Amino acid sequence: MADLSVNLFHNMLKNPVMNASGTLGYGVEIEPLWKVETMGAYVTKGLSLMPHQGNPTPRVWEVRWGMINSIGLQNIGVEAFFRDYMPFFEQKNMPVIVNFFGFTEDEYIQCAKNIVPHRLIIGLEMNLSCPNIKAGGISFGKEPEAVRRLIDRVKSSTNIPVIAKLTPEVDNIADIAQAAYEGGADGLTLINTLPGACIDTHERAFKIRGGMSGPSLKPVAIKAIYECRKRVPIPIIGAGGIMDYEDCLSFFMAGATAIQVGTATFVDPFAIPKIIQDLGDFLDKNGWDSVIDLIGAACT
């Protein structure tokens, strides 16, 4: 049996597969179908300092080979998450990555401070695609200097490893990755959804504006991972359009240490366990000893 385990921030994960934030609820909802500990780590729904009610409907819309979502970051707040859901992961001894966001720098800082270090929390994933309401609504993740400063401030307020999740809607994502690294980021998640919109031509109105996901995103993610890996020496968690284990192979070969599966779960609720199973079978069949040998295999 090939070894699927990977090391992330000095934690051994039993496999390199996680869910993408916000696509597996609070972790408990999938249990009737498969156990959440099937994955190497669980990534929380995006959490904020205070509960957030999210957007009115429609929040989801199908586009050709993908979807657009505009959930609006509905969540119960970081405090309620720890009270209501952390015991579930403790009982399973399941590694957790806490995804969090803010609408001001101070909200990010305060939220990070409120996440008490815990043996199972292996990282804080910062959603940098949020609009900065004090800077006219431009997202935090678009300007290298803003990214460097924000991450620097978050790093001084927590001892938990910090992972910067970057938006692909930028001039040069490697510049943003570099800024995140200089700010002290321990890792990167590449990429978040790509902003998009669709129009109801009959109604002459927008149906939805939000983040696009699904298989059409994969080439954008692969390019971002390849370019950032060349620039910064920190581990990359790949995400964007992964539908099956073959997609994963591209992500590892581009330089990702671990991957996240999101929209695929909506198409097939067993996508994640199937990917883990198929990845192991592939390695066995092709004589790879460990998934680690695949990482960056296409980057010479």
Add this chain to the structure above:
Amino acid sequence: MDDIEAKIITNRNIVKDYFLLRLRLARPLGTVVPGQFVMLKIPGNTVFLRRPFSIYDYKRDVMSIMYKVKGSGTLALSNAVKGDSTMVLGPLGRGFNIYNKPNHIVVAGGIGIAGVHLLIKKIKANAHVFYGCTDEKELLLLNDLKMQDKYISTIDGSYGYKGNVIDLFRTRLKDYNARDTQVYACGPEGMLKGLKHALESHRAPCQVLVEERMACGLGLCFGCVKKTLDEKEPYKRVCKEGPVFNLWQICL
């Protein structure tokens, strides 16, 4: 709850844009509560996400859904034929609570009948059904349903009361004592609004099955929500906390 392979037995056009799809499941579904739904993979490869449909009927390994062609998903489904393979995820969501009351009133409009069909079948001897549709032809949607009392309205007046089903319901409401009555409803948002207004002073308990665009059907994505009066967390998941809600707790 399970994700089950299925094959189409029939996909029959009932009338106009309305279809009845019967599926043979590779394994039986778990216990089905009326009002629950399934996420159905649309046969072929033009539709990406699954689509939610109320369980119209279910016995052993045969499940059926009734649907109306509205968009690209249901259009593609209407082109599916006998023998096509699909996947059925379900049963999902919270269905109707059937309380022991003398009067069970079911109010449905248009394709809303698909959401209450199984409920009416279960409480048939006590079911007082108010059904509103466009014209006489659409009465084919009531199919073989047995019920105690049936009140029909058509918009064009070709059968029964001329007008909408809520106006018809108002004419009969005084016959029912609020304490002895449970109302169940499924239909367009306008109908539910009218129902809420009609019941404002009567205050009979009322459960409504609502519809929303979904991605996962499992409570994972928070894509399908209904706004409620809960101040702490107003948006509730239609697929998880619903699709059946207390009429008096949702914003319409």
